Amino acid sequence: MDVVTLGETMVAMRADGLLRLGTTARVSVAGAESTVAVGLSRLGHRVRWAGRVGRDEPGALVVRTLRAEEVDTSTVREDDAPTGLVLFEQRLPDVTRVQYYRAGSAGSRLGPDDVVSALDGGTRLVHLSGITPALSTTAWEAVVAACDRAAEIGSAISFDVNFRSRLWSAEDAARVLTPLARRATVVVGSPDELALVGGVSDLLRHGVAEVVTKRGAEGASVTTPDGTWHAPAHEVSVVDSVGAGDAFTAGYLSGWLDGLDLAERLARGTACGAFAVATRGDWEGLPTRAELDLIGSSRGTALR
Amino acid sequence: MDVVTLGETMVAMRADGLLRLGTTARVSVAGAESTVAVGLSRLGHRVRWAGRVGRDEPGALVVRTLRAEEVDTSTVREDDAPTGLVLFEQRLPDVTRVQYYRAGSAGSRLGPDDVVSALDGGTRLVHLSGITPALSTTAWEAVVAACDRAAEIGSAISFDVNFRSRLWSAEDAARVLTPLARRATVVVGSPDELALVGGVSDLLRHGVAEVVTKRGAEGASVTTPDGTWHAPAHEVSVVDSVGAGDAFTAGYLSGWLDGLDLAERLARGTACGAFAVATRGDWEGLPTRAELDLIGSSRGTALR
């Protein structure tokens, strides 16, 4: 595998109208890490997603979807608990409400042993997010075990802070996520999220090689000990902005895997983000490698 | 109020196709007692539904729906826990799979104090089901409190056994539900469910006035100390059989409230059941009083 990632993927119900009025909904799947996995797979990388799903139809949907996208699910485990569910309602064009039904879910029962079976010697990159440690104690332990195992097998770590206020407080998140972030080669987050784990300078000081700041419509930048590079966002009609951050991360990491320079990594990230924003769904519109050209690519530029 | 009922009503997602393939779903509400409440309200009775919903959009949908149906929701309470959710998938024309997301839900946090505010002196009938005691200890206590309060204010009790194997074991259900059933004036259930609470004879021996047996496509019967009456089911094209039992109960209780004789109560019950079976959704197709005539009515007949 080029990349192994782990986390929780849920069945997602996206309301077409307002929930309180009764409406229809589309059934799909959602999960930050699996969105990254799909993004990387479409770009031609070999990716595994590890996690647990319920022994139920939503769980079958999660596994079928990832398998369809050529994401390796051979180490996914079925659990007696139900697959988590997330309800999305777009209240206003730029306000999406999210309601989770994931307490006690199969996905939250992820543990260190799930990780052992998923990571093997050939793994170049382990991708983790700050959502998983918030799910349960065992899930947190799984993330720690993944970091340990990555060190052992010489795999790099990418870490997307992904702070979710619905799951825990900023204080708890800061305490748990900061030490995890410091173990990563690449840390990705919004300005607020990066502040939560100590800030760009602090992360670099603790040995992180690349700190990537996602700025939404303002684009993205990456800071290394050598300087900062910036790439603007593509101008696209916004159809659905959910998942754009994970799409960016997939593009950036794809550039990392391909050995592109920093400006090109950012450019691939913003291209992927643009695809996500311009299509419905979290992962559905992510580009294949051949499709990357459909969106005008703009190489990032060094700020200093 | 003519009738007060209490229980949990959830947001219901009905998949249009198979969940594992990704599909669309319709968003509505579902709950055994609220289906009975809607049925009674459409037939012209004044009904209150008591329960808890989350401070969320699914909760707003539950309350809006019941209010639209002229069911009194003035004592419904909002709770910090989320509104429960139920996922329906019609796997085969006669096999519907149900998955609950109701553990720890607002509805399961119903307690005795919710009951006190909901039942007042004018209540002629308190309708309870065997689902509520399975939800939580406080919900069980609420049902017990409702029985106590009904006795106090001189209100009759109707009890639908409604055993749900997804929520608890038959043993636990039997232990909890039998004493509740014995306090009722009218007990309703399938043959299996009635056996679970001691059987028809035993219930009559403990003072239940009418034991009503729902037999699906075979119709329904009622046994009193004076004998047994039977009514066949109407022949209708089956569109969606979910909710037919609750629809029958609503029709039967409407007949009880109107002082119809036993055969007429059964006839109104099977008419309501036929409406439910012939339309999509649990409660959506229940008849108004004026619509009852649209389906050929067949008076029940005495078996002995």
Place this chain on the structure above:
Amino acid sequence: MDVVTLGETMVAMRADGLLRLGTTARVSVAGAESTVAVGLSRLGHRVRWAGRVGRDEPGALVVRTLRAEEVDTSTVREDDAPTGLVLFEQRLPDVTRVQYYRAGSAGSRLGPDDVVSALDGGTRLVHLSGITPALSTTAWEAVVAACDRAAEIGSAISFDVNFRSRLWSAEDAARVLTPLARRATVVVGSPDELALVGGVSDLLRHGVAEVVTKRGAEGASVTTPDGTWHAPAHEVSVVDSVGAGDAFTAGYLSGWLDGLDLAERLARGTACGAFAVATRGDWEGLPTRAELDLIGSSRGTALR
């Protein structure tokens, strides 16, 4: 033209669910005579439909639809009044509720002069229905004018009683429709409708050549001075029975135009009825001549 027919065609909204719950609807057109016209056109006859539509989008839909079906609309007139509208709700599989918004509609403003322009020398058959005289005084006059003009140009008349209780009383209908029916060569109706215009024997006595009785699921029969022939209905899964009577009429008249014998006319009528019943919509599923074979055809048999 082989056939000229006249009447009112409205925009039709067919609710997909129950109206009182809010739902979606499909927009199409509906009108008894235009359904006959489409049926005849699909079977290869040259047909004209005469009538009035509003100078509005529903009117454009009516004309576009008929033109698409190769029904001649060259004498259709646009009127300042709005195109009529009809709302359908399938309350139960076999109960469809109809609500008209046609009072004062363009279609009801049909008058004798519309008829003069529509009927010319080559017309073999003028098809009329008992709906039109119920719409307005001028519409009634138009039907009378059509009978006069048919006599003048030597065209036969077919008359479908089509009594609509939403438009007038049985008494009024009997008074107005009986003299019209007596002027026809072919009269079509249900047993009740035929009774309304004097009954089979009376009609034959007044010179009607063929009296056709539509009996729904029991098939159809035709009585002439020479005897009675009967054809059973085809056994098909009922999808939507609205329009089946008009479909039968189209098939029967097609057989008349083709000079088939009476048994064969009935057979073509029941085949068309079966197509209508087995597909959604009034006219949408009517067969082309090539499609007639898709449904097993059964020749009618002489009863005596």
Place this chain on the structure above:
Amino acid sequence: MDVVTLGETMVAMRADGLLRLGTTARVSVAGAESTVAVGLSRLGHRVRWAGRVGRDEPGALVVRTLRAEEVDTSTVREDDAPTGLVLFEQRLPDVTRVQYYRAGSAGSRLGPDDVVSALDGGTRLVHLSGITPALSTTAWEAVVAACDRAAEIGSAISFDVNFRSRLWSAEDAARVLTPLARRATVVVGSPDELALVGGVSDLLRHGVAEVVTKRGAEGASVTTPDGTWHAPAHEVSVVDSVGAGDAFTAGYLSGWLDGLDLAERLARGTACGAFAVATRGDWEGLPTRAELDLIGSSRGTALR
């Protein structure tokens, strides 16, 4: 009641595509005054809507919808005439065509006696619109009766000019609406509409306390004897602009009821208008009080 309003609410069919091509439609309800009522109810005020509906399913939909929204419908009367219907077609993103089927409708049969039962002593505000007097003579009389009754019980009057050219001429409207507008405390309208009833200065001279000018994308202003205040519109992606004016009115009147200052009233109005514009439907997307914050609020400013 904090507010009582009266008028006609119809069943609304919104075409998803172009009517002339055949399409699908969504069934909901529409009425200027009931949109205001829903808006006020969602913001937490106690509101009654008075009017007539047919004894039909569209009528049931109107009443169910308002009841769901916690609008009091206890004085609504059922009438033998059918519930009115309105057909919407969005021909171009900013051109919506409207076709009414409301001549002789139940709603147009509103009369003075409907008003007497609806307005009682506790009413703080009676909200009227210029549509109602255009429906019928009795409806006009009902509006006059409402003004008289409001004066009697000491209730303020708000009046939205709402000139509908499909219903009457500007001359007729001016003649009828000007004396009504002069009796109001708050008059709302577009610049053209306000000119129709004499203009801002004239209205103030006749004792109107606040004249509110709705300027669509340019925002809104209010003029009192003390000066003029203005608030810009919110910048939102336009999804459906129908109903935005009524939404604004609801927000403004909510501010009036809450005793906000003029600038804050305008700000609440423009916020509600923004919600309406950014969601599909007339009333469906109106905000609850808690949701007001989802849209950046901008306090109006004094122009002089």
Place this chain on the structure above:
Amino acid sequence: MDVVTLGETMVAMRADGLLRLGTTARVSVAGAESTVAVGLSRLGHRVRWAGRVGRDEPGALVVRTLRAEEVDTSTVREDDAPTGLVLFEQRLPDVTRVQYYRAGSAGSRLGPDDVVSALDGGTRLVHLSGITPALSTTAWEAVVAACDRAAEIGSAISFDVNFRSRLWSAEDAARVLTPLARRATVVVGSPDELALVGGVSDLLRHGVAEVVTKRGAEGASVTTPDGTWHAPAHEVSVVDSVGAGDAFTAGYLSGWLDGLDLAERLARGTACGAFAVATRGDWEGLPTRAELDLIGSSRGTALR
């Protein structure tokens, strides 16, 4: 006929989502020349479309659709080969992927004899496009025959270059289309397409009277020996830009038929283009003459 046009019209499946995910699609028809025909017909001109369709349901859809739009199809022939099919997928808001299933289609079997029957003395204008010669040798011959016949009967020719890289190479297209373009009175194309057939000056030198350049969002211009006129595009929200070029052509040619001056022809063309862009589908949203006013019209201006 005012105009006769010929070409291939296919059944069109427009995916609602991404094809690779499984989705739904809308079934309609598509063809450059038939879009022009519909556009002209809606503007009140008498138009014939000549071509071949399969003896199948897609073929019936093509003919029904054109007939509905009052386009004359009396010379259309049915062929044993299947009706062609085209699959559209909107990958990004401004990237639509097209896949043809038209090799060996009925439409590609068009030949010179189809043309002879379609063009008669009264034809003022023959409209041709550069797609047809790419379909097959006989189709090319049909276009040549149409030019010959037009000369014979004194009809003008309009030619839309419409280069389709999916069908042939630029070299082949240039060789075949240049001589055809030179025979036209009006040639229409994008700057690239006009270059392919020799460029504006060269065309004028060869006797073309008006060379019209379509520039998408930049509007359009026309060059004659007397100078160049330009009209900007209307600013509209882009819903679906497919078909906008053909819509423009229809508008321009309508102006030509009406004898408008060059600036007015451009203005009518850009108005039609704006309607096409602002509605879904190729031809569905084209304006009737009465609707032209719905979009602000802007007369073109002379550049020199």
Place this chain on the structure above:
Amino acid sequence: MDVVTLGETMVAMRADGLLRLGTTARVSVAGAESTVAVGLSRLGHRVRWAGRVGRDEPGALVVRTLRAEEVDTSTVREDDAPTGLVLFEQRLPDVTRVQYYRAGSAGSRLGPDDVVSALDGGTRLVHLSGITPALSTTAWEAVVAACDRAAEIGSAISFDVNFRSRLWSAEDAARVLTPLARRATVVVGSPDELALVGGVSDLLRHGVAEVVTKRGAEGASVTTPDGTWHAPAHEVSVVDSVGAGDAFTAGYLSGWLDGLDLAERLARGTACGAFAVATRGDWEGLPTRAELDLIGSSRGTALR
């Protein structure tokens, strides 16, 4: 692999209504052999499907779908030709019209070398159908090569006659398919199809071990040198009968792989057929092993 199968899988468009009226369609995939592959995979067998798809989105859909269903696609090749397409229209409940767009498709370019890479030593069963040899000469050669290779590696062959009159004549089919059928261990077909390849007795005489006759609603039977066993079909509401034959084959072969006796093989076959008939789509509703119990299973019985 337990089973390797090969053939053509196309993108399938299923019209929701009648094509000639314009309608919507659902996009999925269809192919006899891939339906068998999905059926076997859901029942827990390891299956590979070999074939070619275009380098296009329909091809991506085919591969994604099979991969989702855990069918091995590692030897599928992309071809420059387009993926074939099939259009389904349900004209009457029991009449589905099929139109192919597969001439020259990628799938028809299957050749012997595709087979060599797909079959390896561990393959227990090679499943072939009579459709493939009808697609092209190379596809026929591929089937012959598969038989040769199966003999070489000691794998059994199952052969479903699957005669498609749209692709070739009965005479051609008989000539080509008979020698292929004789090489199989298991031959499956309708009575007509089996007659086409020589009949049951002749096949047994040529060494076929089991000849399975599919009789639709009458069930199925299997004849071996030892006798004939029969199993009735399950009684289910027919939703969509397309694909039921392939579903039966999958069930039967699953029983063969599991070493069930002949009666049990038939029983599993009819159970799978019942699932197919009771759900929409060809393969979508096939059962997992756990779901087999949802339909009452009926063991076949020996006829002699």
